[in-house]
Amino acid sequence: RPAFHSAAAVSGGDEQEVLRIAASIDQASEHPLAHAIVAEARSRGLILAKPESFESSSGIGVRGVVEGKRIALGNTALMDIEKVDWRPLTAPAESWRQEGASVMYLAADRQLLGLVAVSDPVKQTTPEALAMLKEAGITVVMATGDGVTTARSVAAKLGIPEVYGEVKPQDKLALVEKLQAQGKTV
Numbered sequence: 001r002p003a004f005h006s007a008a009a010v011s012g013g014d015e016q017e018v019l020r021i022a023a024s025i026d027q028a029s030e031h032p033l034a035h036a037i038v039a040e041a042r043s044r045g046l047i048l049a050k051p052e053s054f055e056s057s058s059g060i061g062v063r064g065v066v067e068g069k070r071i072a073l074g075n076t077a078l079m080d081i082e083k084v085d086w087r088p089l090t091a092p093a094e095s096w097r098q099e100g101a102s103v104m105y106l107a108a109d110r111q112l113l114g115l116v117a118v119s120d121p122v123k124q125t126t127p128e129a130l131a132m133l134k135e136a137g138i139t140v141v142m143a144t145g146d147g148v149t150t151a152r153s154v155a156a157k158l159g160i161p162e163v164y165g166e167v168k169p170q171d172k173l174a175l176v177e178k179l180q181a182q183g184k185t186v
Helices: 015-026 032-043 076-081 087-098 126-135 148-158 169-181
Strands: 003-009 053-057 061-066 069-074 101-108 111-119 141-143 162-164
Touching: 003 015, 003 032, 003 087, 015 032, 015 061, 015 069, 015 101, 015 111, 032 111, 069 076, 076 101, 087 101, 087 111, 087 148, 101 148, 126 148, 141 148, 141 169, 148 162
Parallel strands: 141 162
Antiparallel strands: 003 111, 053 061, 061 069, 069 101, 101 111
């Protein structure tokens, strides 16, 4: 199960408020990362607001209205769509990604508020399962919606040489078709 990692606010803002707003919009999401954010906020006793509207954009994040403000929580692609400058938090985001965390930027009314990082710990049985697949002559390829840095970090820990990050669901199908066209069984 994904576990909450950390939150950061832009230029000395309130990290608790970043988490509260992120959790407020994520209450409507079914995504496991959203569940981790909401669970962390509740464990800290934060009072969450009910989203007035909610929309999930597959593979890039969520949007909606919370407390009268247009909220966007997601990756850099979503921030670009929303015309939010995410670059002020590039350094902490990249640092968390190198640790294998998934990073989501949070904006309200097109203003960057902060970011939230969630880590999805590798199951204890995964290395053994991968070793068994390798022994059976099966090549493991990792394709994930997580950022490229996060994907590479996790793949390196698991010894997976071929990794694709920031892959949207429709692009995963294209990857499968590409591998099949190369004569591979997927």
